Amino acid sequence: MTHLFVSPSLLPQGLAVADAIGLPQDNVLILQGSIPGRRSLDELADLGWSAPAVGLKPKPPKTPEGIPVTLGYAPLYHVLGFCVNIARCFLQPSTVVVIPKWDTELVFKLIECWKVTSMVLVPAYVHMMVHSPSFKRVDFSSLATVACGAAYLPSELRQRFSSRLSIPWWVETFGMSELTGAGLMATPPGLFGGTVDPKPGSTGILIPNFEGRVVREDGSDTDYDEPGELWLRGPAIALGYWRNEQATRETFLPDGWMRTGDRFTMDRQGRFYYIERIKDxxxxxxxxxxxxxxxxxxxxxxxxxxxxxxxxxxxxxxxxxxxxxxxxxxxxxxxxxxxxxxxxxxxxxxxxxxxxxxxxxxxxxxxxxxxxxxxxxxxxxxxxxxxxxxxxxxxxxxxx
CATH class of the missing domain: 3.30.300.30 (ANL, C-terminal domain)
Incomplete structure (x- = not known):
């Protein structure tokens, strides 16, 4: 651990934890609001995460402005487009190249022209890219981050795309509109002492503030590596469906759990593996x-x-x-x-x-x-x- 974010009311406890683990007290930051003399998350966002003392900003990407460049192909009203191409831009300066819809050949041209540094893809578009005759000729050297979600990414597709990239890992995620974004995400190598390093076929672990269960048809929890429906619970989950009480009752349960409608397994390290959409x-x-x-x-x-x-x-x-x-x-x-x-x-x-x-x-x-x-x-x-x-x-x- 290098930094600790705490609510203002929990600052005394946060400072005590910092002392206990040997973390410099200057590295205890305020999550929301402000306290005189202590750096806050809002301050960091305003500075573009550039304060040298914080040490959280990665090296500037190799773009003309030295800031991240991403492609915006998803509709901005969709949770993917909103989170990646609108909300994320408030966290750090960035350039978003927006296109009306996915066009593989146009995407290839824009990657080279704008020196795109990050892409959030879905498996269908990865498939289109690797099967394009132009795929082997495109200069992907500017790409520093590639994420994939929305559906299961076959290992064969991942390997073919990875063969043209020089990045250490993919950010694989599982998300839904009902989750206001992602609920599972693959971790970078070495996080948590390497105990949950990325594993082929895994969609990742629970993101912060989420709880998860894999459930049998009778409502009981499955064993490790046993398929079942993924249930999630957390503060970002929607309250229900607009004017559809039946669907709300079937999906959003009284104790806060949400049925995703997707079959998963979970291993002993807490990594989840997507199997299939239940209705399919x-x-x-x-x-x-x-x-x-x-x-x-x-x-x-x-x-x-x-x-x-x-x-x-x-x-x-x-x-x-x-x-x-x-x-x-x-x-x-x-x-x-x-x-x-x-x-x-x-x-x-x-x-x-x-x-x-x-x-x-x-x-x-x-x-x-x-x-x-x-x-x-x-x-x-x-x-x-x-x-x-x-x-x-x-x-x-x-x-x-």
Missing amino acids: TLKVSGTQVSPSEIEDKILEHPDALISDVAVAGVEGVRMQDELVPRAWIVLSDKGRTAEADYIATVLDGWVKSQLSRPKWLRGGIEVVDEIPKSPTGKVLRRVLQDRHKTRNFGTVRAKL
């Missing part, structure tokens, strides 16, 4: 099937025939009340040189050779021009499912 999980022949697991396996095909994929459940032929996996694929440049039927046959055989029978693509494989995504890069599986159902069974009414 399929039950095929009594087996839990994760669409993202099938997607990852398809993307691992050694011939690199596709550039994007989404898997979701559709009605099967054998049982109308059981949803089976179906894949929608976007062909890569290499894949476009072959017949679509051939690609479908190859990928179907690949999945069958790599995954158990319930995870086979019994719902078929369809070639599409693009995978529908939200402005922040989340795959809109419901759109694909509704298109398929409309084409095969008639009009589908949207469910609100």
